[in-house]
Amino acid sequence: MTSAPPAGADADGWVRTARNGAVLTVTLDRADQLNAQTPATWAALRAVGESLDDAVRVVVVRGAGRSFSAGLDRTLFSVEPGVAGGLGELAALPAEQTQDRIRGYQAGFRWLRSPGIVSVAAVQGHAIGAGAQLALACDLRVLADDAQLRLPEAGLGLVPDLTGTSTLVELVGYSRAVELCLTGRAMGADEAVATGLATVAVPAGQLDGTVDDLVAALLTPDAGAARETLALLRSAVRNGPEEQDAAERAAQVRRLAALAGR
Template sequence: MSGADHDGWVRTARDGAVLTVTLDRPDRLNAQTPATWEALAAVGSSLDDDVRVVVVRGAGRSFSAGLDRSLFSTDPGTAGGLGELGRLPAEEAQERIRRYQAGFRWLRSPGVVSIAAVQGHAIGAGAQLALACDLRVLTEDADLRLPEATLGLVPDLTGTSTLVELVGYSRAMELCLTGRPVGAAEAQAIGLANAVVPAAGLEEAVGALVTAITAAPVGASRETAALVRSAVRNDPDSQDAAERAAQTRRLTELVGGR
């Protein structure tokens, strides 16, 4: 197993085909800053073809309590704060947010399946990071919340598209506008959580899921993941065509290219 530390309180460890990404700021409940998002984006840009599964977790008792409170300052002198961002020209502000979003969007990169291991709170940016992953395993004490609208903001770290994919239009609308917490049991019932386990069983449950995913042949696993992702947006004819093309590639490989 190999590991690396990154700026922004992000730590990585590699074990074969599995990359674990840990938010490592437990004394602040893994509160995030722009440096966190840039570090996450750097991890994504450095992925190699041998990585099949990415596990995202938070050190300590919470996955992530969201945006670091210091960044809520409207003081233009707070580097990376909302005040500084709000005073930028619109195009420059949007470009900066686009770079931040890159720290989340790569978790659905072709070739990898991502799993969020969520304990305690996943609030705001923390919830959006969990939503950015393909799969989520929650502990029984976990809750997710998107309070941005109640703070005069919007979820802007890829959270709206991923939430609608998971729970549908009307439920996503309710959760985003009310900012109410969603406990683990409800999260599983509405499709936000793939599994809910006791806190002591989180590592084992995630490990079992990783083992099951990596047991399938790599080519079939990657083609299938790509099909499931495209099914969210494709019309039936386009998706049928994607399935035909993927199966043809699989059959060609299975018979050795003959």
Template sequence: MSERADGWVRTAREGAVLTVTLDRADQLNAQTPATWAALRAVGESLDDGVRVVVVRGVGRAFSAGLDRTLFSADPGVPGGLAELGSLPTEAAQERIRGYQAAFRWLRSPGVVSVAAVQGHAIGAGAQLALACDLRVFTEDAQLRLPEAGLGLVPDLTGTSTLVELVGYSRAVEICLTGRAVGAAEAVTTGLANLAVPTAELDGAVADLVAALLGPDTDAARETLALVRSAVRNGPDEQDAAERAAQVRRLRRLAGRD
């Protein structure tokens, strides 16, 4: 594998929309540590003007997961799983923490993220799609988390978001069986917001982005924060968060802030 300095990640900005594209179609957008470094850098460079982030992959797959060379048993392969396993425990965990940062920023405050998923989203590819707030699937899309069958675990923020979306028991089944979740099931279970023919993916994503940009910026960001916190807050804490957010909005509308 010959690494590219940009990790096969390119970005394009149009107004308040940032599009992040995995650009490695010949390898089904397989990911490497360089990919994660590039994604993390994109997150670290976000500015307040970005309201929507669209994540997509070129070619016939969103992302087929890890580059095959990373599975080498040779600990001398830079960035490989064998090398990672040979590190001291704290060093290995710290490295994985850095990889996770490439995914977790997609839930940054004030930013709505949308994954445009075609073809396969496997392993790291599935977790990149899961890291986003919303997902649009093509009708042929399939999401899989095969890590347990390989003697590994999903470690790129995928477990928390999967449970949020489909619940505990279905998340257990998806992770331990490693089976493919097709587009129709993904919509039914909440993994995907909608599924469309491949030719309509770009249009569907554009329509969704336009709708997300419709509300007042500050109101949208306050609402997004509330919905995200509701996943983990108890009722009393969430009620208090709603009250505080509404008072901030009313004061802003009244010109007092």
């Protein structure tokens, strides 16, 4: 196993990684602030995604301490332009520059659906705003029974903009997504499982073991077959039946060729 030292400054985003064979664990390491996120966090997450190699098959995302992530660092809610990375600074930029800045932030989340990897969020305690969207960015979510997910952005005059809306609608449907985003209410672990947002909810003391068991199961299939299957499942969300059928045929031809040694 290899491990990067805990990030101790905002410039490092409070993100650390550990690699164990085909499994990469990414941990938000700011437990004293409930893993509140800053633009440096998103830059660090983006850098992790950009450094992935083909040997990584599973990425586990965690939050140190008692909460997964309480969302955006409170200091960044300032509307004063002088606060670096704050809402005021973003609002003061020309619209095109603001969009470019947010696009960079989104890249810290979107890579968790990269081809060839399965991402798993291990969620305990609060997952609010950016924290909830980081969990949503993953393919699978395992929740401790004390987990609470909230998307309160609309109540703050904002919108969820860290890739969370597309995944939320895919998982729970349009109507439930509208209700969650516009009311900003918390969704508990049992409801998350019932609606399909989470794979399973377990007592907090069993979270690590449950994630480990899931990761082991995800690594069981042939790597090539797993990648092709994952790509098919992701494309099924946007493809029509004929296009998806064609994608299945093409993928099977590639698998048959691989099995035949061609």
